[in-house]
Amino acid sequence: MSDTPVKQQSTAAFYGxxxxxxxxxxxxTAIGIYHLQADAWVRAFLAIAVLYLVTxxxxxAKIIRDRQEAGQIVSRVDQARLEKLLAEHDPFEKLG
Numbered sequence: 001m002s003d004t005p006v007k008q009q010s011t012a013a014f015y016g017x018x019x020x021x022x023x024x025x026x027x028x029t030a031i032g033i034y035h036l037q038a039d040a041w042v043r044a045f046l047a048i049a050v051l052y053l054v055t056x057x058x059x060x061a062k063i064i065r066d067r068q069e070a071g072q073i074v075s076r077v078d079q080a081r082l083e084k085l086l087a088e089h090d091p092f093e094k095l096g
Contacts, residue, residue, distance in 0.1 A: 026054070 033046050
């Protein structure tokens with residue numbers, strides 16, 4: 001028998017906490033950049049840098065998740081092949 005892993009799902013509280021945390025961090029950074037005592041071009045540069053950092057972080061998280069899921073699929077296929085070979089194998093075939 002194969003052990004099918006239980007799909008892990010985040011709770012609503014964890015999802016909500018992540019969304020609120022992200023929103024607070026972005027708002028705090030935006031407010032900090034807005035109130036920074038610097039020229040407008042410096043603030044614009046920092047704002048673009050923050051947006052680039054956020055998009056890069058999302059992309060990295062997605063790539064890591066996709067690689068992990070692909071590894072699980074390959075593992076399940078290998079497990080299915082092994083189970084098929086073991087089911088078809090007759091250990092007494094050569095004795096008779």
